[in-house]
Amino acid sequence: MTEQSIPAARTPEAPANAARGEAVGVSRRTLLGTAGATGLVLGAAGGAIGRATAPAQATPLTSVGSDRAMFHGKHQPGITEGLQACGHLVAFDLAAGAGRAEAAALLRRWSATAERLMAGEPAPHDDTAVARDAGPSSLTVTFGFGHDFFSRTGLEKQRPTALDPLPAFSSDRLDKARSDGHLFVQIGANDALVAFHALRAIQKDAGSAARVRWQVNGFNRTPGATAHPMTARNLMGQIDGTGNPKPTDAAFEQQIFVPASGEPAWMAHGSYAVVRRIRMLLDDWEKLSTAAQEQVIGRRKADGAPLTGGGETSPMELDKTDARGEYVIPLTAHARITRPDKNGGAAMLRRPFSYHDGFDADGTPDAGLLFVCWQADPLRGFVPVQRKLDRGDALSRFIRHEASALFAVPGGASKGEYVGQRLLEG
Numbered sequence: 001m002t003e004q005s006i007p008a009a010r011t012p013e014a015p016a017n018a019a020r021g022e023a024v025g026v027s028r029r030t031l032l033g034t035a036g037a038t039g040l041v042l043g044a045a046g047g048a049i050g051r052a053t054a055p056a057q058a059t060p061l062t063s064v065g066s067d068r069a070m071f072h073g074k075h076q077p078g079i080t081e082g083l084q085a086c087g088h089l090v091a092f093d094l095a096a097g098a099g100r101a102e103a104a105a106l107l108r109r110w111s112a113t114a115e116r117l118m119a120g121e122p123a124p125h126d127d128t129a130v131a132r133d134a135g136p137s138s139l140t141v142t143f144g145f146g147h148d149f150f151s152r153t154g155l156e157k158q159r160p161t162a163l164d165p166l167p168a169f170s171s172d173r174l175d176k177a178r179s180d181g182h183l184f185v186q187i188g189a190n191d192a193l194v195a196f197h198a199l200r201a202i203q204k205d206a207g208s209a210a211r212v213r214w215q216v217n218g219f220n221r222t223p224g225a226t227a228h229p230m231t232a233r234n235l236m237g238q239i240d241g242t243g244n245p246k247p248t249d250a251a252f253e254q255q256i257f258v259p260a261s262g263e264p265a266w267m268a269h270g271s272y273a274v275v276r277r278i279r280m281l282l283d284d285w286e287k288l289s290t291a292a293q294e295q296v297i298g299r300r301k302a303d304g305a306p307l308t309g310g311g312e313t314s315p316m317e318l319d320k321t322d323a324r325g326e327y328v329i330p331l332t333a334h335a336r337i338t339r340p341d342k343n344g345g346a347a348m349l350r351r352p353f354s355y356h357d358g359f360d361a362d363g364t365p366d367a368g369l370l371f372v373c374w375q376a377d378p379l380r381g382f383v384p385v386q387r388k389l390d391r392g393d394a395l396s397r398f399i400r401h402e403a404s405a406l407f408a409v410p411g412g413a414s415k416g417e418y419v420g421q422r423l424l425e426g
């Protein structure tokens, strides 16, 4: 592994140049080599401090801690980055009496915190030390605004029509208390302590301006757990994410992000996030044979390949029939009916987390998918596809939509700017 300069991990000794977001003289090799060697020494000597005896050039175990996403940019972080192992989704409502000025001050605080934590630095105030010793760990913090934020802040004229409430779907079993919200924060990281540290800092920053409306915790596979990089699996055991638009696709930017000339102007380079807490009825699903599960999706469970053959990325042969004249990929197969070419080109970037909130009294797992999808316009992404799924998706017998929210996620902040500044000070 090559040497790579990274910002210092969160320690009180971190020098001033780290606080300014500049790379300092701690190399990934030094940071992770020390951590790895400390573990070895503790294992051998039962609690001895490893630093003094650690070899200076120990081989890093992984680069997980040192990987860093950038806070500033055209788009907010947390949309096009790879899935992270740990996630927290949290919605806040503005407190009684809090309006535009309090919201602007809050977004300024949140942005300052996100910038520092994503660089692997301590929180600006009263850092809890929960993430001490860890590098940035691919932390991303993403902010959005819900429909009712605009009336609460006197900004109705700035509310995008794309934020109109999602239509009701016949399969919805939504809990209002766990849906919607004025403000949305998505946190993702490849280390659970780094993710929690960010969640707690964001909650504390809210102070008396906003209170948590709902919060859910999710997870994905840990980087390095598989022999080679793979598309993630969900809790039904399926490879999930194959058909996602790729940043290299010609239409990607236009499908996922609001154009520079888009309306309202403050949403330029932003995106819309649809968040659905979808419970998986795993007891029913797991009773199906693998072959029956594959008919539900239209792809092989082992490798995600279409049932018509080939590998994960092979095209689906939708017209192919078997000896009985039946479609090899059934008409109700989830992967058939969600395709953009079956939905007037509707496309979205799915970036979910799995969740598990324990077991109900009868042993039923409260587990499933925190479905998060990103698009330039929900009426040309999530809505038409979900309408179609509502009418005849073989998967619908095995899932239940329990919570829903839609947020306008503005473009990324430039240096010196906070997220949402163009809305709140425009």
Ligand SMILES: C=CC1=C(C)c2cc3[nH]c(cc4nc(cc5[nH]c(cc1n2)c(C)c5CCC(=O)O)C(CCC(=O)O)=C4C)c(C)c3C=C
Pocket (backbone or CB within 6 Å): 234, 236, 238, 239, 240, 241, 242, 243, 244, 276, 278, 279, 280, 297, 299, 304, 334, 335, 338, 339, 340, 348, 368, 369, 371, 382, 385, 386, 389, 399
């Ligand atoms: C309204 C949008 C969608 C919801 C809700 C949804 C729920 C859902 N999906 C799976 C598992 C899979 N989905 C797959 C493909 C797929 N799903 C959607 C949309 C929704 N899914 C799209 C747009 C696509 C891609 C279609 C394409 O372009 O080919 C797959 C196949 C593999 C893949 O392409 O990702 C699986 C598996 C679950 C379990 C679930 C709710 C819990």
Ligand SMILES: [Fe+2]
Pocket (backbone or CB within 6 Å): 334, 338
């Ligand atoms: Fe799907």
